[in-house]
Amino acid sequence: MTVPSTRAFGPRETLMLLVLASMWGLSFLFIEIALRGFGPMWIVVGRTGVGGVVLFAVLRLRGHRMPDSARMWGRLLILGVVTNAVPWSAVAWAQQSLPSGLVALLMAAVPSSTLVVSAMVGLERFTVTRVVGLTLALSGVGLTVAADLGDPGRLVAIAVIIVATMMYASGAVFASQRVSGTASPLTIATGQVVTAFLVTVPVALLIDPLPDPGDWTPAILGAVIALGALGTGFAFLVFYTLIERVGATNTTLVTYLIPLVAVVAGAVVLGERLGLPALFGGMLIVGGVWLAQRGTKAAADGDFARVPFEATTPARDGGPPDDE
Numbered sequence: 001m002t003v004p005s006t007r008a009f010g011p012r013e014t015l016m017l018l019v020l021a022s023m024w025g026l027s028f029l030f031i032e033i034a035l036r037g038f039g040p041m042w043i044v045v046g047r048t049g050v051g052g053v054v055l056f057a058v059l060r061l062r063g064h065r066m067p068d069s070a071r072m073w074g075r076l077l078i079l080g081v082v083t084n085a086v087p088w089s090a091v092a093w094a095q096q097s098l099p100s101g102l103v104a105l106l107m108a109a110v111p112s113s114t115l116v117v118s119a120m121v122g123l124e125r126f127t128v129t130r131v132v133g134l135t136l137a138l139s140g141v142g143l144t145v146a147a148d149l150g151d152p153g154r155l156v157a158i159a160v161i162i163v164a165t166m167m168y169a170s171g172a173v174f175a176s177q178r179v180s181g182t183a184s185p186l187t188i189a190t191g192q193v194v195t196a197f198l199v200t201v202p203v204a205l206l207i208d209p210l211p212d213p214g215d216w217t218p219a220i221l222g223a224v225i226a227l228g229a230l231g232t233g234f235a236f237l238v239f240y241t242l243i244e245r246v247g248a249t250n251t252t253l254v255t256y257l258i259p260l261v262a263v264v265a266g267a268v269v270l271g272e273r274l275g276l277p278a279l280f281g282g283m284l285i286v287g288g289v290w291l292a293q294r295g296t297k298a299a300a301d302g303d304f305a306r307v308p309f310e311a312t313t314p315a316r317d318g319g320p321p322d323d324e
Contacts, residue, residue: 013246020238021254024310025261027231028100029269031092033223037215040092041204043224047088048197050228055190058237064187073195075179076188080195083171087164089200094157094164099272104262105144105282106161111255111289112137113169121173133292140284143277185243189236235310252293256286258310 009017034043059066067073095103112134118124141162148154179188242251259282266272274282 009246009250013242016238016242016245017251017254018257020235020242021257021261023230023235023238024254025104025258026265027227027310028091028095028104028262029265030223030227030231031095032100032266032270033219034227035092035096037217037220038211038224039204039208040089040096041200041208042211043092043227044085044088044200045197045204046224047228047232048084048193048200050225051232052190052194052197054229054233055186055193055236058233059186059190062186064184066187066191067183072182073191075174075182076191077195077199079171079175079179079188080192081199082167082174084192084196085200085203087167088196090160090164090167094160097154097157098161099266099274100270101259101263101266101272101274102144102278103161104259104266105274105278105285106141106158107165108255108259108282108285108289109137109141110165110168111252112285112292113165114172115169115292117166117169117173118176121177123173123176129294130292133288133290133294135288136291137285137288140281140286140288142281143284144281146277146281147275185240186236189240193232231310255289259286 031043034046038046056066067076091103091107115124115130116134119126145155145158148158175188182188183191239251239254263272263274263279263282267274
């Protein structure tokens, strides 16, 4: 059943936005805790496995079904690898060397990366405002990582995060061109998470040591389950429900809240302390993203380039289309 669109934030929609920002922002904390008992690839296996089960259950409860086209499954496989398996693995690997809050600040540049990639393939155009915004965001990235220039290990981890932002961006462009509108957004999200799980399992068996159950504590297992159920499963449901109620552009306000949640959680729970340059750089990144995304006629409500980095599947306003 499609929820009637309110097109404006009421108390319920505001609460949903805060819950969504919390689920995605806390994902960085969950990864940090899970790394105490799981390798990066096994974290992604757990995340996609639990998330896929949650999304599939919601999919069936809402009366949708999975695609029956081999071509569609091929596209979902590409989407799952490019926007889920690879960047999520990159983030988990990088968080072995970087504080969770710093990773969240760098990942806030994903919408700007998406704009750059979409402009390169002719789906978007640069304007003076957007160029200024992108320049600010890039300056913010430089300021955020300035303190790590003398640490080769951390620099490699930072480079991996930047590659992850470009993977998200490329996936968003691919989804917009080849996947959007072919099925409901919830069907696409479920399919890409399931295919990411199927791809990640054999890769984890090949390159990551098997987790030792003796290292698992309730906190570590809870972090993996929460990462999958909340950050990957229910977050998608809230995300698409919000789009139906207030539109895609309003929903992407969550982009500016995710780094705040992650930085605060890292400081309170893990005792992380980011320097003033990193925090100021994060502010520049978020401000630059906001400026680069300022509405134009070409960037109408529902524009895929506005979708936050945890949900790069494009979504159209007014609820999901009918399934195949």
